[in-house]
Amino acid sequence: MIKLLIVEDEVGIRESLIQAYSWTELGCELIGSASSGIEALEICLRTQPDIIISDIVLPGIDGLTFLKYMKEKAPSTCFIILTGHRNFDYAKDALNLGAAFFMLKPINYTELKEAILKSVDQIISTSEQKENENKQEQVLRNLLNGRIFSKTHLTPHVRRLLDSLNIYRIIILKFDDTADDTFRTQNLVSYCQELLKNTPVILVRTDDSHVAVLYLLNSEKENLQDFREFLSQLQERIYSFFHQSLSLGISSRQYGQENLRAAYIEALRSLGKRFFTGEASINFFSPEDDIKKSAADYRLLSEESNKVFELIQQGNPENMAQNCSSVFQELITPLGDNTDIIKSTVLILTIITAKKIFGNDIRQLNLFFKKYENFSGFIRTESLQRLEDLFLNIILDLSDYYSVKNNPRQVLIQTILHFIEQNFQNNISLNDISQKVYLSPSYLSSLIASETGKNFVDILNEIRIQKAIEYLKEPQKKISEIAHAVGFREAQYFTMTFKKYMDITPRDYRELFLKQ
Numbered sequence: 001m002i003k004l005l006i007v008e009d010e011v012g013i014r015e016s017l018i019q020a021y022s023w024t025e026l027g028c029e030l031i032g033s034a035s036s037g038i039e040a041l042e043i044c045l046r047t048q049p050d051i052i053i054s055d056i057v058l059p060g061i062d063g064l065t066f067l068k069y070m071k072e073k074a075p076s077t078c079f080i081i082l083t084g085h086r087n088f089d090y091a092k093d094a095l096n097l098g099a100a101f102f103m104l105k106p107i108n109y110t111e112l113k114e115a116i117l118k119s120v121d122q123i124i125s126t127s128e129q130k131e132n133e134n135k136q137e138q139v140l141r142n143l144l145n146g147r148i149f150s151k152t153h154l155t156p157h158v159r160r161l162l163d164s165l166n167i168y169r170i171i172i173l174k175f176d177d178t179a180d181d182t183f184r185t186q187n188l189v190s191y192c193q194e195l196l197k198n199t200p201v202i203l204v205r206t207d208d209s210h211v212a213v214l215y216l217l218n219s220e221k222e223n224l225q226d227f228r229e230f231l232s233q234l235q236e237r238i239y240s241f242f243h244q245s246l247s248l249g250i251s252s253r254q255y256g257q258e259n260l261r262a263a264y265i266e267a268l269r270s271l272g273k274r275f276f277t278g279e280a281s282i283n284f285f286s287p288e289d290d291i292k293k294s295a296a297d298y299r300l301l302s303e304e305s306n307k308v309f310e311l312i313q314q315g316n317p318e319n320m321a322q323n324c325s326s327v328f329q330e331l332i333t334p335l336g337d338n339t340d341i342i343k344s345t346v347l348i349l350t351i352i353t354a355k356k357i358f359g360n361d362i363r364q365l366n367l368f369f370k371k372y373e374n375f376s377g378f379i380r381t382e383s384l385q386r387l388e389d390l391f392l393n394i395i396l397d398l399s400d401y402y403s404v405k406n407n408p409r410q411v412l413i414q415t416i417l418h419f420i421e422q423n424f425q426n427n428i429s430l431n432d433i434s435q436k437v438y439l440s441p442s443y444l445s446s447l448i449a450s451e452t453g454k455n456f457v458d459i460l461n462e463i464r465i466q467k468a469i470e471y472l473k474e475p476q477k478k479i480s481e482i483a484h485a486v487g488f489r490e491a492q493y494f495t496m497t498f499k500k501y502m503d504i505t506p507r508d509y510r511e512l513f514l515k516q
Contacts, residue, residue: 001024001027001028001029002027002028002029002050002051002119002120002123002124003028003029003031003047003048003049003050003051004023004028004029004030004031004049004050004051004052004053004116005030005031005032005033005034005040005043005044005049005051005052005053006018006030006032006033006034006052006053006054007033007034007035007036007037007039007040007052007053007054007055007058007063007066008033008034008035008053008054008055008082009035009036009055009057009058009059010055011035013055013105013107014033014035016107017033017053017107018030018033020109020112020113021109021113021116026113026116026117026120027120027124028051028116028120031043031047031049032047035059036058036059036060036061037058037059037060037061037062037063037065037066038060038061040052040054040058040066041061041066041069044070044073044074048074048077049077050076050077050078050123051077051078051079051080051116051119051120051123052070052077052078052079052080053080053082053112053116054066054067054079054080054081054082055081055082055083056081056082056083056085056094057083057084057085063081063083063094064093064094064097067079067081067094067097067098067099068097071097071098075098076123076126078100078119078122078123079094079098079099079100079101080099080100080101080103080112080115080116080119081094081099081101081102081103082103082104082105082107083102083103083104083105084104084105100115100118100119100122101115101118101119103115144170144204144212144260144261144264162257164216165214165216165255165256165257165260166217166255166256167216167217167218167219167220167253167254167255168214168215168216168217168253168254168255168263169215169217169250169251169252169253169254169263169267170212170213170214170215170250170251170254170260170263170264170266170267171212171213171215171231171248171249171250171251171267172210172211172212172213172248172249172250172264172267172268172270172271173188173192173210173211173212173213173234173238173246173248174209174210174211174246174247174248174249174271175188175242175244175245175246176244176245176246176247176274176279176280177244184242185209185210185211187242188211188238188242189203189211191238191241191242192211192213192234192238195234195237195238196213196234199230200215200216200217200218201213201214201215201216202214202216210271212264212267214260217253222253228282231248231250231282232282234248235248235280235282239280245279245280246280247271247274247277247279247280247281247282247283248271248281248282248283249267249268249269249270249271249272249273249274249283249285250267250270250282250283250284250285251263251264251266251267251270251285252266252284252285252286254266266285267285269285270283270284270285271283273340277340278379278380301331301345301348301349301352302352304327304330304331304349305349305352305353305356307323307327308324308327308349308353308395309353309356309357311323311324311327311395311399312353312357312395312398312399312402313402315399315402315403320395320396320399321392321396324391324392324395325388325392328346328388328391328392331345331346331349332345332346332384339382342384342387343378343379343381343387346378346387346391347375347378349391350375350378350391350394350395351375353395353398354368354369354394354398357398357401357402358401363440364401367435368397368398368401371397371435372394375394377390378390400436404437404439409447409451410451412437412447413447413448413451413452415436415437416433416437416444416448417459419433419436419437420433420459420460420463421463424460424463424464424467424486424487425464425467425485425486425487426487427487427489428460428487430444430445430456433456444456460487461497461501462501464486464487464488464497465486465497465498465501465502467485467486468482468483468485468486468494468498468506469502469509471485471486472506472509472510472513473510473513475510475514479491479494479495479506479507482494482506483495494506495507
């Protein structure tokens with residue numbers, strides 16, 4: 001039953017409307033009446049009406065404000081606006097805000113009845129259409145995910161759709177950030193439904209991360225240039241609305257409902273190219289993506305990784321650079337000029353090697369991945385030389401970690417002290433050193449204390465003070481300049497620290513030195 005609400009502040013007119021019809025014969029249920037916009041809103045919050053008959057002039061909230069608010073909260077609500085004003089602007093405003101009918105007082109009850117019946121028909125038609133769309137989306141979602149339906153159990157509407165699937169492509173739309181947002185994905189579906197309503201597409205929300213678009217083709221002849229232009233414009237419109245970039249994966253042309261699953265998998269695999277092609281990319285499936293031309297197999301990569309691991313164990317940086325370059329060239333030569341495959345192969349080799357070096361130290365492995373931004377440099381580079389340089393830098397970094405882990409404590413301390421001496425003028429911390437030597441800050445702190453009898457801050461300040469003493473012997477240098485030169489942000493804190501370690505202020509020290 002269609003729910004109907006009457007909103008009218010004049011008691012006589014309101015009662016007349018309530019008694020005007022047998023509402024059940026019109027297919028309606030009168031859920032209530034209200035004398036003001038506020039009272040009407042309270043009713044709407046309890047029970048959402050399908051049709052609202054409302055006056056424009058109401059106490060508190062006027063009818064147009066009430067109409068605007070309800071259309072924002074429940075766009076499908078059908079409004080019939082009544083008014084005693086014959087000003088055309090009222091009618092224009094009401095219709096612009098989404099009113100279905102605008103009627104003048106005194107009320108013509110025959111015309112009002114016709115408006116109510118038309119509204120009922122429209123609501124029923126929309127409801128049936130929505131139900132068909134929901135069933136259609138459910139069936140398509142299951143077919144894309146590999147579940148099979150018996151046609152005898154399908155509605156005529158869905159059966160006709162499946163029979164019409166002659167030639168098509170599947171397009172996957174996915175935002176480039178990593179968040180899986182159900183609400184945003186549903187908004188993307190709603191936006192695209194409105195944006196693409198005059199195009200041969202069907203939208204399916206397969207999960208919370210992406211949207212599948214069934215793009216229907218009229219014939220074997222397809223203008224790829226027009227199709228690419230369509231995809232680019234779609235990207236731009238979505239970005240302008242959501243302010244988020246998204247990438248597309250497009251399947252090859254497929255035929256018939258039995259190939260929906262295959263087309264969906266192709267589109268997902270094409271979307272996976274975004275790892276190499278970057279954000280806001282359009283990625284087409286091609287036969288080369290299949291196993292006929294895949295990256296080097298895991299066995300070969302594992303063997304190459306063993307070679308790199310042996311070079312790291314040898315611990316000779318000069319030989320390692322030369323030999324790693326040989327491994328790199330040996331690896332990519334059989335892959336021809338396919339940049340995507342070369343990138344993925346080198347990336348996999350690097351990850352296998354890193355896992356061998358870090359072993360069970362998952363924390364350090366994750367820190368290592370974070371340091372290199374999950375190897376995003378492999379994705380962005382377009383030069384093989386740059387790719388080789390990046391590969392070598394990572395392997396040398398792995399070599400440093402291996403050396404730290406396998407050398408005596410005293411060697412590790414010397415590495416730490418050397419790092420401090422080279423960087424004392426910067427705002428360094430234990431975290432900076434921990435990334436250099438691949439140890440947690442807490443363990444590093446206890447190691448420094450046990451091996452030197454001092455904490456990190458004391459060692460850092462002593463080095464800074466010793467350097468400051470050298471600068472103080474130069475009369476032309478200001479105390480504030482010396483403070484910044486040795487790593488202190490404030491001259492006052494430098495003076496306090498200097499006096500703590502030397503029992504004299506920097507200025508007094510300089511005067512004493514000059515006298516001597």
